[in-house]
Amino acid sequence: MAAQKGKDLLLKVDDNGDGSFTTVAGLRTRRIAFNAESVDITDTESAGRWRELLGGAGVQRAALSGAGIFKDAASDAALRQIFFDGRVAPFQAVIPDFGSITGPFQVTALEYAGEHNGEVTFEATLESAGALTFAVL
Template sequence: MSAQKGKDLLLKVDAEGQGNFTTIAGLRSRRIAFNAATVDITDSESAGRWRELLGGAGVQRAALSGSGIFKDAGSDATLRQIFFDSRVVPFQAVIPDFGTVTGPFQVTALEYGGEHDGEVTFEATLESAGALAFVAA
């Protein structure tokens, strides 16, 4: 994968679950992280006392996050309502020249901030809440 513009990594939400994804407006930074928990099966007979892991046994998860400014009243209200309702809804991360990750996420953090001489900003964190689908670019 060659160098890409950060603005091309998009976070989208399908608030109604109808397959209509809308880009969350005003994001200046975005991030997606994948993690897998390990299951340690090391015992006294492990070769050279090296740790051994059980493949395919750990819990996988993904986290999406973004921060930015309020730019679009509709997507701001949607994200806020999803948080206050504690709903799990489909989100999508579009990663240029890599692919698209789609699946259920819950908004686990929504923060607002601002300086006296600047704009109001927000930060959102989402955690996966089920199986994710990946489609290569």
């Protein structure tokens, strides 16, 4: 696989729950991380005392994060309202030449910053709140 442009990794939100996703504007950096807990089932009869894990038993989770500047009032307002409502909403991460991850996420952190001679920036962190689906693009 050839190198890909970071700007092509998109974070989208379905603010209305109607199935139409809108790109969260102004993101300069974005990240998606997948994690799964392991369940240790090692016992005294484990071969050579090597750790044994129980496949498919741990909790899986995904975290989305992004930082940048809001380029339009609509995406700023949507993300902010989802956070203040404490609402779980459909989000989508589009990963170029890989696919898209779609599912329910909760905005767990929303931070704003700015310097006196610069623009206002924001950082947002989202945690998965249910089953995610993967689709090949």
